[in-house]
Amino acid sequence: MNKYFRELTVAIALALLLLSLAIFAPHFFQAQPIISRLTSQMPALVAAVGIALVIISRQIDISIGAQFSMCAIVAGVTASAGFPLGMAILAALVTGALMGAVNGVLVAYLGLPSIVVTLATMVTWQEALRLWQQGRLLALPNGIQWFGLSQQVGQMVVISVALTLVVGAAWAMKNLSGGRQIYATGTDAEAARLAGIDPKRTTFRVFVLMGLLTGLAAVLNLVQSPQVQPNCGDGLDLKTIAAVVVGGVAISGGRGTMWGVLLGMLLLANVNPALTHFHQPPYWEKAIQGLVILLAAVADGLRSRKTKF
């Protein structure tokens, strides 16, 4: 069977969805709304790249929603304190990397299961943030929204940063030894160790990278509005895991591509707008998302059974 079978099926599903929209709801394809919709999905895409790395290395991170909110608020507070935009971005990235390092130490070097560790850090960051901000909306100073540029240019910057990242990550995962080490660790950590790879260090780095990417995602989200909400990351973890799994990244580790992640993200991101354009109520979004995750998992399960016997 084709190596890119899963990516192809997602691409076909996406094409069918867009085609039916083109036929039955052509006003879906107006240029400006499409660009706005794309821009609003870019932060999640960046986070999805990170979560894909984590899942490929056979771990999971459910704390990224809380990390995202924390990075956004840290950047917002830095900017409000009068520091330039560059400092705010740096603050978000450093905060993300530090939170990722906490997860990384606990998972890689203490050997704790990532699901429990990130569950605990999720609760910790989330509640620390609530205690700190009390749910207040944080207004941002001028010059932050769209990086101080016009909206069109700002949207282009956001989209191109995210897409460059996807392309770069896809290339690095295929061609750099660091990328191959992530696949090797996720496929079989013991075999990777015998082959001279340090799986602990690889896992640690993946979590730090995850935090860094969450910081970047938070920045790309921050510049899109004049204020920042302390709960802006809620639900991001599930959304990105869903996108990544739909895009063919195996939850059992070692398999998946960034192109699949991009396709999975686009497919899920279009479900809700498609519902509204087909004049269906949007309440079904979560149910459909769950169903899509299950279908993707079942497809993976059936496929691996076929190859096994």
Added chain:
Amino acid sequence: MPSSRSISLKLLLARHEVVLVLVILVEVVLFQLLGRNFLVGRNVSNVFRHSVEIGLLAVAMTPVILTGGIDLSVGSMMGLCAVLFGMMVNRLGMDPWFASLAVVGIGALGGGFNAVLITRLNLPPLIVTLGTFSLFRGLAEALTRGAESYSGFPPSFLALGNSDFAGIPAQVWIFIGVAVGIWLLVHRTTLGRSFRAIGFAPEGARYAGIPVARNTSIAYMIAGAVAGIAAVILVARLGEARANAGIGYELLAITAVVLGGVSIFGGSGTLAGTLLGWVALAILNNGLTRISDYRILEQPVASVARELSGLLTGLLLLTALSLGALTKTLAVRRARKQSLSDTSPNLVKS
């Protein structure tokens, strides 16, 4: 050589349950000293009344985690069950007790759905229950169109959530029943023993003649059914059935189980541990709301009790996990050193 007494003391301290009892005692003393009206009959019964739902989920999650699985969908199952219960009583005019039974059955079916995907298709429990986590909540939201809620239940039903029976809150009796039932199942039956065998080594359990798929399915179906019970109790306590019932409860339940020393990899743990973990969390939640004389970040502790107890829960869980992992690595290292020094003179023999 350490004396035998210090060894037994060490063993006692190594027991997770003993440490938890100490934590609970410290909590009680601290909250009694710092807070107001903490150890008062009314408040003590409130501690339990308000945490029965999470206790139920934690107790039912224990067999699942013992098999090496996890069920992230129980909170969403509560939402779906609550909504279905409200619809049955309000729209169809069903008797609330009969509707309760129906909802528990639906919960078991939902758990069975998880189980089929996990055991028959060999899918990872994490991803399956993540899918149903989204699916069940989504169905609840779709059924209520995102906003509708159901209320106006008969007082005889609401009494389940708000009245006392023989001196303790009515729902605590149900909790005791469920907890005793699951304790008997886990610790006194071959089925319960098989849960740990499956979690310890699924292949080995299969070779030993244990019907792995069937027994694992039972654990998930129990979790679903108990989520239905928790939904009914929550609706009776709040007097309202909404799609957002039980949001985030699965995380609190898992926290209680892990805090109770049940291994997240499966294979080891006790129900007593889970219960103690749950009590520690429940007391923390309630105790902080009693502290009004002290301030943190210029706010009275009581007014930020929810955030603070969440934060402390997270830190407590991280500490418990790290300490467990550290003691394990140290013990392994020491054992290795000792066995090396013991065997080094006569290496040839081995």
